[in-house]
Amino acid sequence: MSSVPQVKIPATYMRGGTSKGVFFSLEDLPEPAQVPGEARDKLLLRVIGSPDPYGKHTDGMGGATSSTSKTVIVSRSASQSAQASHDVDYLFGQVAIDRPFVDWSGNCGNLTAAAGAFAISKGLVDPDRIPDNGFATVRIWQVNIQKTIVAHIPISNGEVQETGDFELDGVTFPAAEVQVEFLNPVDASEAMFPTGQLVDTLDVPGIGRLPATMINAGIPTIFLNAQDIGYTGTELQDDINGDDEALKRFETIRAHGAVQMGLIDHIDQALQQQHIPKVAFVGKPSDYKASSGKAVSANDIDLLVRALSMGKLHHAMMGTAAVAIGTAAAIPGTLVNLAAGGGERQVVRFGHPSGTLKVGAEVSANTGAWLVEKAVMSRSARVLMEGWVRVPGDAFQVSKCEKAVDSIPPG
Known part of the structure; x- marks a missing residue:
């Protein structure tokens, strides 16, 4: 041979x-x-x-x-x-x-x-x-x-x-x-909110009509309210990834959201573009234990966020999704902003399955459209x-x- x-x-x-x-x-x-x-x-x-x-x-x-x-x-x-x-x-x-x-x-x-x-x-x-x-x-x-x-x-x-x-x-x-700055993650010629709405209605067959913030900043992301899909926002990986039916529902939501955001023409194309959009759900601050056993206090965070990547709940948070979180949190009226308490804010600390992360974003409104100058976070390598x-x-x-x-x- x-x-x-x-x-x-x-x-x-x-x-x-x-x-x-x-x-x-x-x-x-x-x-x-x-x-x-x-x-x-x-x-x-x-x-x-x-x-x-x-x-x-x-x-x-x-x-x-x-x-x-x-x-x-x-x-x-x-x-x-x-x-x-x-x-x-x-x-x-x-x-x-x-x-x-x-x-x-x-x-x-x-x-x-x-x-x-x-x-x-x-x-x-x-x-x-x-x-x-x-x-x-x-x-x-x-x-x-x-x-x-x-x-x-x-x-x-x-x-x-x-x-x-x-x-x-x-x-x-x-x-x-290592401090990382994402400059102008959304060009002035691009729509930060592809549907034109800070909160839209995502109609998903077999699941229902869900309030959603669909944003293109860092990476296209669909944000849902945790309570609207039966969660609290304190879930860890095993709570989601061990539930095949839950994963199928999230993928269905992702596919229909991708169509509504104009990323694909038909839901059948979603399989060939698994990296985007991301699906995340948010909740108001609550005490929980991170995957390491570390206690996270509601007093130490502004909101809860859980996000899926490539069909599974992420063990922490994707950096690009953190850009979307920071940007959406800075814009009054989005689901992310409302979960964080509403109002104007340049920095948020959110709870994820492994603990917490702080991200900042500088945004401005120009002739009715929102612009983001940069998003900043710290990582290590x-x-x-x-x-x-x-x-x-x-x-x-x-x-x-x-x-x-x-x-x-x-x-």
């Missing part, structure tokens, strides 16, 4: 916020995978270990959850492009666990902190921009959503500082704090392992018929 030897590809395994993924420099990828297309998707699927009918990712670098089935490609920003004022381009691929599919439709806010640190460590940022000590400001062009993100990376003795005493709920050990990943040499081969098709997916 003939066999194809494995190939070695330089890679770094990193945690960013409450997520982790496999990071690549674009120039280190095999040539067929340096451009968008089937070869790149096949390579990343094999690296992660998908599709895996066992749901374990035993034969890959993935962790069999939406938070750990992630890939990142970083490169110097193209000098002849509109994003020439940026240091690096950051492309994110969310790898499906049980299907041969890589979703390029959205960003991962958590891994943004790691993208900046990775770029410095790999020499992708101009050395003149790196201080001996202090903070390096890395200007990131987020390729998936065509937006600017600024990461403030701590530097010690000219190198990225990863250790520190900043604690992030959902992450076991403390690390150095750390290299877990670096070296090479190995994949069979034929893992990213493209069939002859596919080579003849000039098809480039988003990203």
Whole structure:
């Protein structure tokens, strides 16, 4: 029996916020995978270990959850492009666990902190921009959503500082704090509220008519009231993820919401775009115990938020969804704002399954439309392992018929 030897590809395994993924420099990828297309998707699927009918990712670098089935490609920003004022381009691929599919439709806010640190460590940022000590400001062009993100990376003795005493709920050990700014997450030409309403009615067959705030900030997100769908907002992962019927209801809500937000034309297309929109539900502050056993007091939070990612309740909170939470909380009248007590607010601290998170947003109203200048939050990042990943040499081969098709997916 003939066999194809494995190939070695330089890679770094990193945690960013409450997520982790496999990071690549674009120039280190095999040539067929340096451009968008089937070869790149096949390579990343094999690296992660998908599709895996066992749901374990035993034969890959993935962790069999939406938070750990992630890939990142970083490169110097193209000098002849509109994003020439940026240091690096950051492309994110969310790898499906049980299907041969890589979703390029959205960003991962958590891994943004790691993208900046990775770029410095790999020499992708101009050395003149790196201080001996202090903070390096890395200007990131987020390729998936065509937006600017600024990461403030701590530097010690000219190198990225990863250790520190900043604690992030959902992450076991403390690390150095990385402040991340999402600039103009919604362009003036875009509709922050695709339906035109701060609170709309989402009519879902078999479920009913649900008040919903559908917002496009950070990542398209559908916010529901916890009580309207039979929850309190204090639920942990097992309360939702162990209930197949509940997960089906959330996916049905997500599909119909995607249509109403104009993200897809028909609910059948939702399966091919699992990364967006997110579905989240909110509730008024209440005491609860986080997944670690830590007590969260109602007095320490403004509201409760639980969010689903890739069909499952997230163990903490996605960074991009936190942008949506902070933005919606700052706009009087949204379900998020009302759950937080209403009124004007620039910062909220919300409770999630692993603890709490603070996020801020600067918004303004202009001729009846809401604009958000930036959303800010703190994360942390750390290299877990670096070296090479190995994949069979034929893992990213493209069939002859596919080579003849000039098809480039988003990203």
